Amino acid sequence: MNNLMLTNVVPSNLTPARNKSSKVNLYSSALITFTFISAIALLNICQKANAAETTEKPAHLVSVESVKKEQVKPSIWLPANVISRKNSPISAEQTGQLLWIEDVGSQVKKGQLLAQIDDRHLKLQLARQRAQVKQHQADVDYLTGQKARFLKLREKNNSALSEYERVNKDLTIAINEVAALNISVEQTLLSLEKTVIRAPFSGNISQRFAHIGELISIGRPLVQLIDTKNLDIKIAAPISIAPFLQRGSKVMVKWNQNLLELPVRTWSQAGDQASRTFDVRLAADGVAMLAGTAVTVSLPKQSPKEAILVPRDALMLRENETYVLTIDNDQQAQKVSVLVGQGVNRWVSVTGALSVNDSVVVRGGERLQSGEKVRFIEDKKEGLVANVN
Incomplete structure (x- = not known):
């Protein structure tokens, strides 16, 4: 009985400590609860802000056109180089000390002074x-x-x-x-x-072979003068495609991420026996390219036959590939890699996983990624356009 009574009796000196511990635990629980509620509230605020930002972001409009099939000439892509029709080393015709010479990079006109000899x-x-x-x-x-x-x-x-x-x-x-x-x-x-050396044609000084004070002899080159306006694109083409060339017909030229349509100016009537190729020239007058630039050219290689055509604006030219964006039945954009062929006005023939009447994006595709959802809106001015979600 005495033991039981001792067990149930709590010493008076222990009661305040236990009460203090209970208050601490209660305060900790309240702090944890407040922190948890604050985190949830902050998360809700962030989600609402993100949702507001998403809803406020303007939709991107894109227009599409249908793929079609027409007769075109099958083509072959060949490497080519931009050259100047006039590219001459201007030499001295008199002996004497060089008193003055034009600097590299100078743009000169026909008849302008290039160098002066004593x-x-x-x-x-x-x-x-x-x-x-x-x-x-x-x-x-x-x-x-x-x-x-x-x-x-x-x-x-x-x-x-x-x-x-x-x-x-x-x-x-x-x-x-x-x-x-x-x-x-x-x-x-x-x-x-x-003794006064003048430019025989308008152009640019690309090189300088002599310096002021040198003794110049007859026939020594002084500067290299290049016509930067009248340019040609030179292609070493297989002799087998010669029957399919037409003077003045336009062919596709791929330069960096641009597609140009340039006319066939002329070609050689004799081929090289070693390489079995002949020289084809395209007129590139006024095109903002430097002589020596590497390009690729599409030349006809067979008689006309049916081919898949897409608008030229639908082509997405990248460094490693060329592709178009199609819209599938689930209203999603899909990337389709293609090989570019012959151009027909604003259309161009392509080879790839495309069918007639497929819808391809022609405007606004720069921001559209494969797999993104779209929805179509009929617009008389813009044609068939889509809102990107």
Whole structure:
């Protein structure tokens, strides 16, 4: 009985400690509950903010067109290079010290000064020759007077015929001497003109082969002048496609991430026996490309046959692939890789997993990713357009 009573009796000195522990536990529980509720509230606020942001984001409009099938010429893609029709090393035509030369990268017009060679020795030569002309012209004037006087004497038989003939001979020699000296003067004037090197056509200075102060000899190249406006695209094409080329017909050219349509200007009528290729040139006048740029060109290789056509704007040109975006039955965008063929106005033939009447995106596809949902809206101006969710 005493043991039981001792067990049930709590010492008075332990009661305050136990009460203090209970208060701490209660405070901790309340703090945890408050933190949990605050986290839930913050999460709800973030979700609402994200939802508001999502709903406020404007939809991207894209337009689509249908794939069609028409007859086109099958083509082959070949590597090509951009070249200038006029690309010349401009050489010196006189010997002398180089006084001035145009800098690399300068754009010059036809007739503009490119280089200047020292011409002092030629000017001295010209002065000497003109003095000789005057000297021999004086002989001509004197002998002309003598011939007139001997002619009068001959009429009166006061002069020997031999004297008259000698004067006439000397006069003829003097006249010829003056003519020869005048030709020398003209040659020197031409040499003086050649000390000033001018551009034979408008273009750009791509290289410089000499420097101011150097002694220049005849025939030495001074600068490389390239016509940057009149460009050609040169292709080494297989001889087998020659029957399918037409002068003036337009073909596709792929340059960086651009597709151009350029006309066939001309081609060689003889092929290379080693490579079995011949030279084809496309006119690229006015195209903002540098000579030496590498491009690829689509040339016809067979007679016309049916092919799948898509609008040129539907092609997405990337560094490693070319593709189009189609819209499937679930209203989702799907990427389809294609190989580009011959162009027909604003359409281009392609090879890939496409069928007639497939819808391909022609505008707004830059932001549209494969697998994104779309919904269509009929618009008379824009055609068939879609809202990207």
